[in-house]
Amino acid sequence: MGSKSGHLGRKRVLVFGTGATAKTVGERLRAAGFHVGFAPAAKLGDPGSPSGLPMLRALLKEFSKEEPDAHCFVHPATHPWSLRPELPLLGTEIGIVTLVPPAPAVALFANRLNLLGMAEKLGIPNLVLSFDPFYSPRELERFMIERKLGFPLVLKSVRPAGPFGVRILQASGNELESALALWMEQLRRRSGELMIYPERYLDDARQVTIPFARFSDGTLHIFPFVDTSLQSRNHEIAQFCPAQGIDLHVETLLRDWVSRLAQESKYVGVGSFHFMLQGRGAFLIDGRARLESGFQLWEKIDGSDAIAWQLAAARFSTQLPSRNPHPDWKCGTLLRILAEDPVLQLPQPGVVHELSEKRNWSFPGAQAELHMNYSPGERVSTSGPVVAQLLASGQNMKQAAAIALGVLNEIWISGSLQTNERFLSELLSHPWVREGIFHRGFVDEEFIPGVRPDPELLAVMGSAPMVHPEVSAAENGATAGRWAAGDQWIRPNPGDIQWLRGPESFAASGLPGVSGEVKTTGGQQYRLTAYPILPLPAGKWQVRLGSWFMSVRKIIRSTQHPQVLALVSGRVHAILFREGSVVPAHEPFLIVESLGYLVPHASPRDLKIHKWKAGPEQEVSSGEPLAEVSFSTDTAR
Incomplete structure (x- = not known):
């Protein structure tokens, strides 16, 4: 951390990122007297790429030269660079104060085995x-x-x-x-x-994050514990604070361990340790030398300001940050809205077309906040799959979950992407989650979400694209084809849709889409958007009806051979077989990179590749043809 104090002149700080968390950090720093700028992800480089460090060095050198007489600082927020020791070393090289822990502490935390090895010498268990x-x-x-x-x-x-x-x-x-x-x-x-x-691997174990702040004189403050057990594909999709049901003996032990670990690592700043809890057993599994991306939750429960703690640890204040001894948030939950198909566990990035406007809710004894990372017209891309974070409070955890559940039903995000609001709603409604009876593997191993809507809603979703005159004209012409909604064949009948508002036709990249509000025979009202992804005469739409998402496709047999389609939107990472090759069942023949994930494409049956319709490094959309193939007459393996 920098050692310069509050008598400095003009203080300029560059915050990494442009999402909601970075903006929150920037607002707090501006309130503390800093002149704030933001560095978009595209300029920061990827720490895992050979070009990443040169890009970061060039950016910081340019920033330091913009105002030679100013005092320059860097705050990495929660960008991946915040976990790399190269950042504080680079700051020293260029003459910029990096608002991160000391480089040796960052280096220790950046190697899990070294951190866990240090803990083992202290007698702290691990796995x-x-x-x-x-x-x-x-x-x-x-x-x-x-x-x-x-x-x-x-x-x-x-x-x-x-x-x-x-x-x-x-x-x-x-x-x-x-x-x-x-x-x-x-x-x-x-x-x-x-x-x-x-x-x-521990069965039925809970995962707990313990954030803390430590000063160079050894002063330590431990913030409320956070339960981060509910994870999907290792994304912490739901957090609860303070963590419930921890044995008093275990809590005392954890506090002692955090104190000893922070002291032994000579940590200065705000960080966190992660533990697995099984009965009265506790095991250290990780540590982070930075703010957690969900820091807004625990700081609200604590009644404090995480950025103020960071600045105080960096000696920008001679006093400990103030805390509200009676915070409004007694209990809280944080939910992450991701661009993904949560049932198939596949990333589903795309363009954000519509967003509901409300960001704050107030109820008797409870509140909720929605922090959006994207705006209409922006594309969810490699900067991350987290579209938004929803925070909700209550007088107890059940009320906080109930508030979050109600607010989820008001959030509207539509476009070519798919998001997981319905999955989160079903998760919060699960009786085991309501009673706090869940563990680290619950979401991936035991939770079963809804797969498709009831037949009436499915019919509405499948018929929506044909409401657009251009689609209807194509269907009535020579390019008639079969329609599918998800994995179901359908017969669209747009005349059966009861519209309360609309339909409103729109164009996205010149392709036809529709939106509005509809009513079912049972009287339920739903908002609807059919966003176009692929062009006519065949076509594909991402349809959202209420909280349901469904891919609706018009399929025209325009080639001699069947086609295999992209499971996700992204970039073709590798083509694994040449044209004319026979691919065994279940063997990947192509890989698409989407939001950092490598998604293999395979078939349950042997197939022969006749013609590739996509090439290496090519950008493809979900549902776009990748190859013309023929299948073996053998039954699926």
């Missing part, structure tokens, strides 16, 4: 099965055979890699050979190197 990292699937497989390890097994990246850095192996050698190799490639692209280690 590590080998402190010698592995670099290939073969090394891991050999280790598992020698140790006679079974499944499930947790694999983690030594370097920070966010949700990409964890893989839970459930079973089978096939996963070690194919899916594991793909995960490792994905991890290498994300972190710049491949080092992994195995951890013991």
